Amino acid sequence: MLLYVVPTPIGNLEDFTFRSLRILNEVDLILTENYKISRKLLDFYKIKTCIKPYHIHNEYYVVHSIINKLKIGSKIALISSAGTPGISDPGYLLIKHCINESIPVECLPGATALIPALVSSGLSINEFTFIGFLPKKKRKKKLKILSKENRTIVLYESPHRLLKTLNDLELFFGFERNIAVCKEISKIFQKIIRGKIKEIILLYQKKKEKIIGEYTIIIDKK
Known part of the structure; x- marks a missing residue:
């Protein structure tokens, strides 16, 4: 048993x-x-x-x-x-x-996207808050609460909502906040993009980066 x-x-x-x-x-x-x-x-x-x-x-x-x-x-x-x-x-x-x-x-201990994304982000990880996927309902209320968080924040996101989430982050966290967007951890097309929220949004808007696969977003602390 x-x-x-x-x-x-x-x-x-x-x-x-x-x-x-x-x-x-x-x-x-x-x-x-x-x-x-x-x-x-x-x-x-x-x-x-x-x-x-x-x-x-x-x-x-x-x-x-x-x-x-x-x-x-x-x-x-x-x-x-x-x-x-x-x-x-x-x-x-x-x-x-x-x-x-x-x-x-x-x-058993083992694979998760959370820790590799955190470590690879280059952001402060002594303390962090893991959210997983943002709720579909009361999403903005949740982001407003998170914007007051003093620790690094970790989110999961699907490809079809990535750009919407990045735009929401810009609205609540400010365009100067540093983030890391980690794509397809441990897979062939694994990639990590680091920079300010506004810079990363522009990369996707101009289609310099393809939106495909699963994402882990690391948001730097205040």
Whole structure:
């Protein structure tokens, strides 16, 4: 009876620990956010363990059956499409239920876009605030609160909202604030752009930089 929370590579498939590989081979079941993406990873490492879907669209329907499997002694691994489950990915609900039911939960260390982006940004990282994705509702209210934050701020953003978010940052943080925009961490087209908000907005507006892939934005402290 044990739930393993196993981080998976966010880009390069070699960014995987030996322990994670062993666990995924030994457990009775792997819960995955995206079957197709996880199948590619598991096939790459020749992992034959049975996999079943666990994502934001079904988690409330399947969580109790998963808990029942764990209670009868199963060992289950939870993985997301990429990175660490629970960090802007499904996972919290199952982990919380396990804790409430006194089922052991063990989270393995591993891949996440957060730390590589922070370290590579060149900005102050002694203290930072991680937001994940900005809320769709009350977005401006959230940004107004964040603009008063004295620590470095980390955001995740999708490509179709990147420019909107940068413009919102300029509005609330000022065009002179330094930021780093990290694209596709650990992937082939990984790139980090550093500079003032206004300078980076111009790069994208003039199409000198293509907007593609997933982004991590680091906002310098005041």
